[in-house]
Amino acid sequence: QERERERERERILLAAEALVKEKLERDSSGHDWWHIYRVVQTTKRIAAAQGADRFVCELAALLHDVADEKLNADPAAAQQELEAWLAASGTPAAQIDHVLEIIGTMSFKGGARPPMRTLEGQVVQDADRLDAIGAVGIARVFAYSGWKGRPIHDPSVMVREQMTEAEYRSGNDTAINHFYEKLLKLKELMNTDFARKLAEERHLFMEQYLEQFYAEWDGER
Ligand code: ADP
Numbered sequence: 001q002e003r004e005r006e007r008e009r010e011r012i013l014l015a016a017e018a019l020v021k022e023k024l025e026r027d028s029s030g031h032d033w034w035h036i037y038r039v040v041q042t043t044k045r046i047a048a049a050q051g052a053d054r055f056v057c058e059l060a061a062l063l064h065d066v067a068d069e070k071l072n073a074d075p076a077a078a079q080q081e082l083e084a085w086l087a088a089s090g091t092p093a094a095q096i097d098h099v100l101e102i103i104g105t106m107s108f109k110g111g112a113r114p115p116m117r118t119l120e121g122q123v124v125q126d127a128d129r130l131d132a133i134g135a136v137g138i139a140r141v142f143a144y145s146g147w148k149g150r151p152i153h154d155p156s157v158m159v160r161e162q163m164t165e166a167e168y169r170s171g172n173d174t175a176i177n178h179f180y181e182k183l184l185k186l187k188e189l190m191n192t193d194f195a196r197k198l199a200e201e202r203h204l205f206m207e208q209y210l211e212q213f214y215a216e217w218d219g220e221r
């Protein structure tokens with residue numbers, strides 16, 4: 001009955017959490033366990049507000065980065081491992097397919113990125129994107145840039161859109177540049193109304209941050 005099924009879902013989510021903690025513990029590129037934790041927290045909030053399936057959302061949020069190519073020397077093997085884990089987890093087949101579809105769409109690489117088909121996918125994608133903006137997003141850009149050995153800022157570096165491909169490839173990339181390249185564009189990409197509201201506050205914070213940053217840079221504040 002329903003109580004029993006709820007307990008089973010809770011058990012699966014806890015097992016997924018343990019798996020992810022173990023896999024991402026050693027990461028320092030911004031995909032650590034605490035990124036997953038934040039995405040799960042935000043996912044729960046958006047899912048509740050938008051009436052999405054909580055279990056599918058939470059499971060997809062927990063597992064969304066475990067097979068990512070940035071974190072795995074062999075992404076195909078990691079994907080197989082993930083599928084095997086899900087098959088053995090006790091998750092019903094239809095929900096396994098749903099979770100795998102969400103993760104696959106989120107990590108889609110290359111040109112025309114397909115839109116999220118389901119509400120649950122839209123929720124998790126929004127939560128992941130929200131973690132790239134606002135105060136936490138700012139922290140992650142600088143962490144990632146430092147990890148890549150890139151400078152904080154260089155006034156002579158143009159924003160990505162004004163660079164040629166050759167200039168971009170030459171490594172002329174800074175943390176501040178990434179705001180224009182990506183972070184300030186994410187607000188417009190939110191799928192759900194609730195996430196858009198959260199994004200607006202975080203977006204405004206980034207704009208204020210940049211204003212303060214440039215003022216301090218030139219000794220004006
Ligand atoms: P996702 O978590 O959706 O897979 P990414 O792997 O692209 O996103 O980025 C992870 C984090 O690293 C994000 O917070 C992002 O802002 C940051 N990041 C990604 N690329 C760059 C870059 N070129 N410069 C600075 N930060 C970056």
Ligand code: NI
Nearest residue numbers: 035064065128
């Ligand atoms: Ni992520």
